[in-house]
Amino acid sequence: MKLATLKNGHKDGRLVIVSSDLRHAVDAVHIAPTLLDAVERWHVTAPRLGALYEMLNAGAAAGAFDFDPSQAAAPLPRAPQWCDGSAFLNHGRLMEKAFNIPPIPDSDRIPLMYQGGSDDLLGAHDDIPLPDEADGIDFEGEFGVIVRDVPLGCPAAATRDRILLLVQINDVSLRAFGPREMRTGFGFFQAKPSSSFAPVAVTPDEIGGAWRDSRVQLDLDVQYNGQWFGNPNGREMNFGFDQLIAHAARTRRLSAGTIIGSGTVSNEGGAQGSACIAERRAIEQIAGGAPTTPFMRFGDRVRMEARLDGRPVFGVIDQRVVQSVPPQA
């Protein structure tokens, strides 16, 4: 099943079902007005949404229309929670090696995770408004999961049936703030403005055997200003989403609609390129003593897509960064 949220002027948008080939959509508001409502009442809504999805794919859904991904908001534009892991240790190791950062103790045993803001998540084709090119504007290509309610203390082995949907993410990052915010110990805040999401969230069965070991084992194709930038695969996650969820739920319940992110997808060896500029700069630093790829300028574009059997799974993230409009005095 594939689900999307269309913009309707309200922050939570309205729920639609999207056909398997991403070409058609049909309103699902009579089943659940929003995706958040659908995931909160999943045991009731999922069978009905699934039946409508079947009809849509068969060309038999009344009121079907062409799916326009530019009208899609993030699947959960205002999610209850956004917990972003850093589960590809290769990424952190490259950063440490390049910039002489001491390794984080136990990071091979305890997942790294920060709490992100989730009140204003962006759609796949939305411009990314940011105040200043000097902030070190970067993208991060990630996979993520949306869960139903998870009890406090839920062990990893019991998390798998809590995962309702898979998503694809651009975790927008401002590298100029990162080092200071890390040094304070309070973690990322200004360094992590609103993240963006591919237009469609999918149930794990939609990717068949590529959903394995609680990992999205697909290539994430990243193009930057029309050029190949990387195609790292999700299989090299050092912690599966099951382990990330258990980490997040160690001292708290997670409400339905919580999104858990993988962190930037990163593969060992370098042949798969990178899913963020910071990592490419680290590789350049290691190889040549200095980074050569600049961070993003206003007008720069990033495109991210994951395909299965040649067809996009989540749709496409394709966004520009633009200068934010200063507020009126």
Add this chain to the structure above:
Amino acid sequence: MKLATLKNGHKDGRLVIVSSDLRHAVDAVHIAPTLLDAVERWHVTAPRLGALYEMLNAGAAAGAFDFDPSQAAAPLPRAPQWCDGSAFLNHGRLMEKAFNIPPIPDSDRIPLMYQGGSDDLLGAHDDIPLPDEADGIDFEGEFGVIVRDVPLGCPAAATRDRILLLVQINDVSLRAFGPREMRTGFGFFQAKPSSSFAPVAVTPDEIGGAWRDSRVQLDLDVQYNGQWFGNPNGREMNFGFDQLIAHAARTRRLSAGTIIGSGTVSNEGGAQGSACIAERRAIEQIAGGAPTTPFMRFGDRVRMEARLDGRPVFGVIDQRVVQSVPPQA
């Protein structure tokens, strides 16, 4: 105006108006079903809520009933965002001095703030379920504000009319996780389970001259297991809420319903005691070479209240910590 959210089985609860003396309440769902909806449409809802508040205080509101704070959820049980500052520098300086922590650079110039989870905020009399006494269970008494939409880049001077409501908070903290999570640079996560809120959110005019310089200049009375623990005043905030909001909005918009916290209230000199155990332990360490006050055990209670002219403003936080029930296999 005073507002509260009563539990109704849905995560967002239902909106009520509470009388100035906190004794009576009246449903406001015909104006806005939830506080979140009310703050999103504040220009429409505030005049109507205000009129009903006047009637309630005059004893003329049809359907008024006794206000039972034990039935209150957090004013925004599922807030779009929770950004917690650490704006009383005295607190951080005591921690640094006691435990030989190097000072955080620029922390007198750039506010410290972490992103907290806000999907599952607790009511004033709810038990606090936690898994393990060994996690270093602590409370933190704070004040906070709820804002309407704030544009990206909003300067401090333009934030003041964005502040709709004041709140009183128990920022539950697990000290055993803090140092490691700070060292990773990713910031607090497991160290910050769900926070709790006093039952009533109030408009700034409710505290008259005690709302000054974007600070809640009230004593926060903290009792621990029935004993005085502290009564620090909010006036010593080194950054006002205007500056905290501007910091939060430096690289992002803030959605209506975002909560900004002051950090644990802390006064210089020591006579006002503390609003968290960690700070008292720091003072003990400095004075006697070792902390003597243990962290909380299951069954321990904390009570927090701010009074104006002898009357509680926000109602009372009065909670126990209890052992969480392990999830079923």
